[in-house]
Structure formats: structure tokens, C-alpha cells
Amino acid sequence: RRDLLMLGIETSCDDTAAAVVRGDGEILSQAISSQVLLVKWGGVAPKMAEEAHALAIDQVVQKALDDANVSESDLSAVAVTIGPGLSLCLRVGVHKARKIAKVFGLPIVGVHHMEAHALVSRLVNKDLNYPFLALLISGGHNLLVLAQNLGEYVQLGTTIDDAIGEAYDKAARWLGLDIRKGGGPALEELALEGDPNSINFTVPLRQHKDCNFSYAGLKTQVRLTIESRNLCTDDIPISSATEEDRQLRANIAASFQRIAVLHLEDRCQRAVEWALKMKPSIKNFVVSGGVASNQYVRTRLNHIAEKNGLQLVSPPPSLCTDNGVS
Ligand code: KG4
Ligand code: ZN
Numbered sequence: 474r475r476d477l478l479m480l481g482i483e484t485s486c487d488d489t490a491a492a493v494v495r496g497d498g499e500i501l502s503q504a505i506s507s508q509v510l511l512v513k514w515g516g517v518a519p520k521m522a523e524e525a526h527a528l529a530i531d532q533v534v535q536k537a538l539d540d541a542n543v544s545e546s547d548l549s550a551v552a553v554t555i556g557p558g559l560s561l562c563l564r565v566g567v568h569k570a571r572k573i574a575k576v577f578g579l580p581i582v583g584v585h586h587m588e589a590h591a592l593v594s595r596l597v598n599k600d601l602n603y604p605f606l607a608l609l610i611s612g613g614h615n616l617l618v619l620a621q622n623l624g625e626y627v628q629l630g631t632t633i634d635d636a637i638g639e640a641y642d643k644a645a646r647w648l649g650l651d652i653r654k655g656g657g658p659a660l661e662e663l664a665l666e667g668d669p670n671s672i673n674f675t676v677p678l679r680q681h682k683d684c685n686f687s688y689a690g691l692k693t694q695v696r697l698t699i700e701s702r703n704l705c706t707d708d709i710p711i712s713s714a715t716e717e718d719r720q721l722r723a724n725i726a727a728s729f730q731r732i733a734v735l736h737l738e739d740r741c742q743r744a745v746e747w748a749l750k751m752k753p754s755i756k757n758f759v760v761s762g763g764v765a766s767n768q769y770v771r772t773r774l775n776h777i778a779e780k781n782g783l784q785l786v787s788p789p790p791s792l793c794t795d796n797g798v799s
Contacts (some may be wrong), residue, residue, distance in 0.1 A: 474496035475495055476496065477496025478501075478543060479549060479550055479552055480538070480552070481493075481494060481584075481799070483584075483589075483796060483797050485554045485562060485566075486562065486613070487507065487522055488795040488796075489507075489526045490504065490506075490795060490797040491505075491533045491534045491797040492537050492798040502536075503797060504534075504797065517559065519559045520561065522559060523562050523564070526566070527565050545576070550580045550581070550582055552581075552583075554566055554585075554589065557613070587614055588624075588626075590761045591609055591620060591759060591761060593788050593792050594787070597786075601757055603621060605758070606744060606783070607620055608737070608741055608758070609762045610638065610760070610761075611638050612638035613639070614636050615630075617741070617744040619751060619752065630684025630686060632686040634690075636688065637688055637733055637737065641660050644726070645657070647695065647696060648660070648699070648725060649710045649711045649722070658766075660729070661730065663727075667724040667726050668723075668727060672728035672729075673728075674729060675732070679739065683743070684743050685740070687736075688733065695729050698725055734773050735773075738776075741758070749781070756784060757784050758774070758778040758783045759786045759787070761788055762793060765788070766793040774787075
């Protein structure tokens with residue numbers, strides 16, 4: 474509906490994001506402030522992240538309103554991420570949403586962060602109908618879900634330890650990459666220079682015939698490989714590595730990426746088979762969450778979709794990573 478105007482607020486992790494979206498799905502604005510805490514601390518420190526959200530939230534929301542050329546009084550409702558995420562951080566967004574809702578007498582819509590990652594696909598692909606299969610891959614989650622209807626989901630698989638994004642982030646840091654724009658993108662770029670078949674990492678959980686994931690073991694394999702080659706990459710950034718050392722790091726990055734994604738492919742192939750048995754009318758395979766902005770991931774999963782007669786639906790990178798639109 475064109476007459477509805479929603480303000481969306483997201484502060485579940487390290488990005489402070491807001492957007493204004495019209496009821497018919499038209500995105501009127503998107504504002505985001507990303508934290509660089511990851512670089513300094515090698516992870517998201519909740520208390521520092523909370524402070525950064527608190528500093529940024531008013532400006533980010535104002536920017537989203539200004540860019541959309543609307544004021545709070547034009548809004549129909551406020552939507553805000555209520556979980557899962559870091560509770561200290563979520564509180565900043567929820568507090569802001571409640572303040573606006575109270576002053577302007579608006580309803581609040583609480584949004585599940587992973588549901589948002591899945592359903593944003595319906596904004597960009599208007600033909601995406603239920604039921605569909607979704608793979609949601611981010612820094613904290615690795616989910617395979619059969620979406621039967623709005624709010625009706627069957628979880629087919631999840632991670633038993635780490636999510637793939639966490640593995641990318643740690644591997645990138647250990648390889649001494651410049652992770653100011655995120656570990657995932659940095660590792661993807663370096664992997665382009667490497668030989669993906671040069672190091673034999675083991676594909677996780679091959680003997681488990683289910684749809685669950687595990688990335689902790691692969692992370693350890695990367696760490697041990699780095700240590701066994703005496704790379705000391707935490708201390709020596711890749712910018713000051715020798716040519717030979719750089720090539721070795723690129724080989725590790727490319728081999729890691731090949732196996733990390735092969736693990737996704739294994740589980741997705743099985744999930745597609747399970748899902749089609751449960752709902753033979755499935756036409757689409759949705760891939761979303763921060764890691765879905767990776768080109769290699771998209772290409773490999775597109776292959777799985779095509780092989781099974783499904784169409785891959787993956788939002789543009791700006792809607793795969795955390796944002797206010799979803
Ligand atoms: O969905 P998201 O923005 O936040 C969470 O909900 O966690 O996902 C962030 C994760 C991070 O681990 C980041 O390194 C990863 O997504 N990521 C990528 C790429 N872009 C973001 N991983 C691999 N390749 C990328 N191009
Ligand atoms: Zn996310």
C-alpha cells in the first residue's frame with residue numbers, strides 16, 4: 474500500500490541502520506553507520522558497540538527521514554529489530570523506536586533479525602512466493618529454513634558451533650588482512666589471488682547426514698596451517714609481507730573459502746531434497762545475510778539451485794548485510 478510509511482531501525486550488532494520504506498515495498502531511503510570496533514578488538518565488544526549505537530542513532534534516523542523527505546508525523550509505524558542480537562545494542566534501537574512511537578502515537582512492529590534477512594528478498598523479488606527454502610548466513614547465524622508462510626518456518630539446519638561469517642572474520646584477521654571494511658570482503662578479495670586447491674582442509678560434518686553446519690573445526694585448521702608455516706600473520710600485516718608470503722596467505726584464503734563454501738553446498742543440496750519432499754511446489758532458493766554478498770558464495774549456490782530446478786534469489790549486497798530496510 475502506497476499510503477503506508479514505515480521507519481525501520483536496526484541495531485542488533487555493529488551497524489546502526491535506519492530506512493524509510495513505503496507500504497508497496499518502495500525503499501525511500503537507507504542510512505547506516507558502521508562501527509570499526511571489529512578492527513581494534515577482533516570482535517564486537519557489547520559495551521563499546523552500545524555506546525557507538527547511542528552516539529549514532531539520532532543522526533542515522535534523522536538522515537533516513539531527511540533522505541526520504543518525510544517527517545516523523547508522516548509515518549504509519551516504526552519497525553525495530555528486537556532480536557536475536559546483542560541485548561545492550563538492541564536496547565538502543567528499541568528505545569529510539571519507542572520514543573518516536575510515543576511522541577507521534579505510532580504502533581511499533583518488533584522484527585526478528587533472521588526473519589528480516591529472509592524476507593527482504595520479497596522486497597526485491599516481487600514474484601517470490603511461499604513456500605521457499607532459505608539459507609541465512611551471517612556473522613552469528615547459519616540457518617537453513619523452509620518458509621511455509623509469513624511467520625511459519627521449519628528449521629532444517631543450524632550451526633552446532635560457529636557461523637560461516639565468524640570463520641571468515643577470524644581467518645581474515647589471522648591472515649593479517651586489512652579488515653576495516655569487514656573480514657569477509659577482505660578475505661574474498663585475497664582469495665582471488667590464491668590457488669583454491671593448494672591446501673587440503675577437511676570438509677566439516679561429511680559423515681553427518683543432516684543439514685547442520687560446523688565452522689569451528691575449519692577455523693582451527695586455518696589457524697594450525699598458519700602456525701605450521703611460521704607465518705605469524707597476526708603481527709605482520711599483508712601489506713608488509715614478502716611476495717612469497719603473500720602468495721601463501723592467498724592460497725590459504727582461497728582454500729579456506731573453497732571448503733567453507735563446499736560445506737554450504739553439501740548442506741544446501743540435502744536441504745533442497747528435504748524441502749522438495751515436504752513442499753514439492755517450492756520454486757525459489759533464497760540466500761541472504763552478510764556472507765551472501767560474497768560473489769563466490771553466490772555463484773556456487775546458484776549452481777545448486779539450477780541443478781535442482783530452483784531459482785536463486787539473493788538480495789543486492791547492501792540488503793544482504795545488516796540494514797534498516799529488512
Ligand atoms: O548479516 P550481517 O551483516 O550481520 C550479522 O547479522 O552478523 O553479516 C556480517 C557477516 C560478517 O561476518 C562479515 O564478515 C560477513 O557477513 N560478510 C562476508 C562478506 N561480506 C560480509 N563474508 C564473506 N564474504 C563477503 N563478501
Ligand atoms: Zn544480520
